[in-house]
Amino acid sequence: MADEDEDLSHLRAPEAADIDLDEETQDFRFLDKLAHHDTSSLSLPKRGEKDFESHSTNLQLETLEASRQAMHRVLSIPRTHTQKNHILGMYHPETNMAYVEKVKTQHFLTIGRAKGGKEWLLPEEALFLIERGSMDCRWPVDLEDGEGAEVGAPMSLQGAYAAFIGFEGGVGGKLTLEMYTVYAGLKRSGYVVFRHGSWDDDRAPIQPLAQKEEEKPKTGYLSHFFAELWRRISTPSHIIPSQNLAFGPLIKPGLFRTYADIYRLLQIIPTHDRTSPPQFLLPSSSDNPFRLHFDVWKTAGSQRFRKAKRPSPDFRICVINARETSIPTGAQLNDLMATVPDDPPKGTGQIYQKLKHGRRNVILAVVDNGIPSYIRVADCPFSEEKVALCRKTTRGESLRSPIEKADDEGMLADALGFTFKLKKESKNETTGRSASGG
Numbered sequence: 001m002a003d004e005d006e007d008l009s010h011l012r013a014p015e016a017a018d019i020d021l022d023e024e025t026q027d028f029r030f031l032d033k034l035a036h037h038d039t040s041s042l043s044l045p046k047r048g049e050k051d052f053e054s055h056s057t058n059l060q061l062e063t064l065e066a067s068r069q070a071m072h073r074v075l076s077i078p079r080t081h082t083q084k085n086h087i088l089g090m091y092h093p094e095t096n097m098a099y100v101e102k103v104k105t106q107h108f109l110t111i112g113r114a115k116g117g118k119e120w121l122l123p124e125e126a127l128f129l130i131e132r133g134s135m136d137c138r139w140p141v142d143l144e145d146g147e148g149a150e151v152g153a154p155m156s157l158q159g160a161y162a163a164f165i166g167f168e169g170g171v172g173g174k175l176t177l178e179m180y181t182v183y184a185g186l187k188r189s190g191y192v193v194f195r196h197g198s199w200d201d202d203r204a205p206i207q208p209l210a211q212k213e214e215e216k217p218k219t220g221y222l223s224h225f226f227a228e229l230w231r232r233i234s235t236p237s238h239i240i241p242s243q244n245l246a247f248g249p250l251i252k253p254g255l256f257r258t259y260a261d262i263y264r265l266l267q268i269i270p271t272h273d274r275t276s277p278p279q280f281l282l283p284s285s286s287d288n289p290f291r292l293h294f295d296v297w298k299t300a301g302s303q304r305f306r307k308a309k310r311p312s313p314d315f316r317i318c319v320i321n322a323r324e325t326s327i328p329t330g331a332q333l334n335d336l337m338a339t340v341p342d343d344p345p346k347g348t349g350q351i352y353q354k355l356k357h358g359r360r361n362v363i364l365a366v367v368d369n370g371i372p373s374y375i376r377v378a379d380c381p382f383s384e385e386k387v388a389l390c391r392k393t394t395r396g397e398s399l400r401s402p403i404e405k406a407d408d409e410g411m412l413a414d415a416l417g418f419t420f421k422l423k424k425e426s427k428n429e430t431t432g433r434s435a436s437g438g
Contacts, residue, residue, distance in 0.1 A: 079133055089137040096167045098126035098137055110192045110305055122195055123164035123175045124183045130160045178367035179293055179319045192297040192305055271383040274359045278338045281331040289325045290336045292316050315363050322368035336362055337379055355380045
């Protein structure tokens with residue numbers, strides 16, 4: 001009988017570039033030295049070597065089993081807290097939260113909420129501190145006389161996951177594993193993350209437009225008259241009759257001083273006021289997965305973050321389970337954008353960065369089997385940015401576009417099959433240059 005591997009001999013062996021070392025089985029036998037020494041004086045060891053091919057020999061099976069046992073022995077080492085930084089937390093089953101009476105670390109500058117002389121932690125915050133070993137959380141034990149509770153047994157990491165994730169009661173509740181995965185990943189990356197509003201509601205209310213009173217400079221009647229006259233002359237408004245939209249060209253041969261006037265004639269699609277919030281298109285539903293979950297801030301070394309008076313977030317996160325949620329519809333995205341306040345780009349940055357930011361934007365954190373992918377969805381104001389009349393270099397330097405160069409030089413341009421005569425006055429010339437286009 002032929003060997004079972006003979007049929008596979010003609011197959012191409014995987015190239016070295018196609019092998020992802022992170023997906024191979026680790027050799028954890030190098031961790032044995034951690035189990036027999038004082039862990040306080042040890043440093044993190046280097047990663048071990050890996051086997052890339054399974055040949056089902058006794059030696060390989062014994063090596064794999066020894067590696068598993070070494071990993072289990074290291075994981076079974078008890079984690080201890082120093083007396084100086086020991087944080088004792090108490091689980092509160094009525095609200096599915098935890099509270100700390102004595103705060104000793106800097107973690108609580110960007111986590112928790114002070115109330116009644118205690119620091120209260122939401123489920124994701126308490127689970128994050130327990131997982132990273134910064135807090136010793138205990139189960140409560142009711143006293144016999146019914147007055148309060150005493151400190152009970154320590155809460156294991158498995159017990160913390162079972163208690164805090166998926167509990168439908170408490171403040172907000174409904175914390176899923178996908179939401180915690182996104183929260184923990186952002187916290188480990190150095191971001192400041194807080195829950196967006198309250199999760200008790202099915203969706204956040206429509207954000208009203210912030211009224212900003214603009215201080216207008218006081219000018220005289222004569223100066224105001226000439227300023228208004230110059231504004232009307234410098235920015236002419238072209239109105240296209242409705243019959244021209246159905247028959248004939250949009251732009252007829254004529255005198256155009258700038259290309260901005262030409263593009264203004266081509267702008268026939270009406271746009272809406274992006275500063276006003278959109279209206280909900282779908283009825284409220286508790287099963288709606290597209291709602292804001294987290295507010296995220298970038299940390300700045302020079303600025304001190306105050307959780308009691310938080311500024312406007314840099315990012316707004318909506319967590320989605322890729323296995324249970326389909327691609328959002330236009331109505332779902334509209335309702336999601338309606339809960340985001342108007343946040344125009346700050347300053348005069350690059351035009352494409354301003355379009356990427358948009359007037360309203362949300363980051364969709366799509367979690368697929370524990371792996372999050374982030375996608376930005378923004379309401380881009382293309383009608384407000386003159387993309388055709390501006391372009392940027394890779395270094396962000398502003399350059400004149402070819403259209404603007406032709407306009408400045410007074411050259412003749414042929415666009416859309418029509419000849420447009422561009423005229424510019426010069427100090428040394430009394431007449432403009434002209435030519436006829438084909």
